[in-house]
Amino acid sequence: MNDQQSTGREAVENLTVGQHISDHVGVHQVVHVLRYADANCTPTIALTLLPLGQGDPWVARHREGHKVALADDDEIREFSAAHRRHALAARLRVLATDIVDLRLPVPARRVVLGLWVDDVAEVERWAQHLKAEVRVGTTVPNAPATEADLPLVDDLELNIYVQGPLEPPPADPGAAADAAAILASVLDEDATGGDRRCRNCGATTDVVMRPYGPLDPVEYECIDQAACTPPAEA
Structure with missing residues (x-):
């Protein structure tokens, strides 16, 4: 369904598949556009239209230049909702008939x-x-x-x-406050050049901050993990 924010009129030769037009019967979706010349060699447009609601697809033929009313978003929503209501009611009526005629079990x-x-x-x-x-x-x-x-x-x-x-x-104000405090500490550390040490080997250069959740501690690791060697245990 194409967005159509406001009503207006459009020449039939400019219509595209997916647009909706409005007339005295209701709202119809354009599902096919065919350009051809009639028996008098007059440029003509044949529109295959699908009603939003009850009804079968049908074909409207107009000469080029003829203008039709575009349906606005409210009309499209209204007729689409009506179509769903009718479809649901029809299916429930069929089911109700089957329950009785076919003696389907019920709880x-x-x-x-x-x-x-x-x-x-x-x-x-x-x-x-x-x-x-x-x-x-x-x-x-x-x-x-x-x-x-x-x-x-x-x-x-x-x-x-x-x-x-x-x-x-x-929202949990406590969790938001904790996340804000962690963010403030990170920003303060960035501004003051705080202690950035690899959590594995203790290096202070060529380190990067680890991914962390909003409540996790801020930690760093060596950029080159292959060269990161934890200190030997005493």
């Missing part, structure tokens, strides 16, 4: 439907619909979630679990 107590959405606002929409609260998820820590148990028959219930995007854990 005695619980059926779980899990949905992972992309935005906290979408979790809140589901919570409002389910008359439930938004809380921290049980599947992934720090992810907002909501769930509800809908009774079906006897002890059987349908559990709907909706989880939002993972939120970063709160």
Whole structure:
């Protein structure tokens, strides 16, 4: 999907695969562009368009110079979401029919439907619909979630679990302070020419700082490891 930040009109001969156009029916993705001359030798553009939502691909033909409306990002998101809703609903209807017609086994107590959405606002929409609260998820820590148990028959219930995007854990001020102190000591050592000795042989020249984590001590090693000889033990 190409980024289309704002609406506008574009001549059909300038359209490229992946763009989206908007009309009174909805939003359509351009999946093929064919340039040809019709029976009157008029330059013509045939567009193969895929609706975002229900519907089959179709072909629109326009003369060169004809302008169409480009869909903006909000329209693309709206119709893409509608397409996903219709596709999910259709599949669930097929599954429901199969459960009955094919006598597929179902559990005695619980059926779980899990949905992972992309935005906290979408979790809140589901919570409002389910008359439930938004809380921290049980599947992934720090992810907002909501769930509800809908009774079906006897002890059987349908559990709907909706989880939002993972939120970063709160920063640890203690770890940040420790990392800052180590960085300050390194900078001070650089500024004052502190003691830089190889941790293996004790050399003070041609040494380089070892890779280290934020809480590890700062240590040095010889650049030429082959020439680094630890002192003999007494």
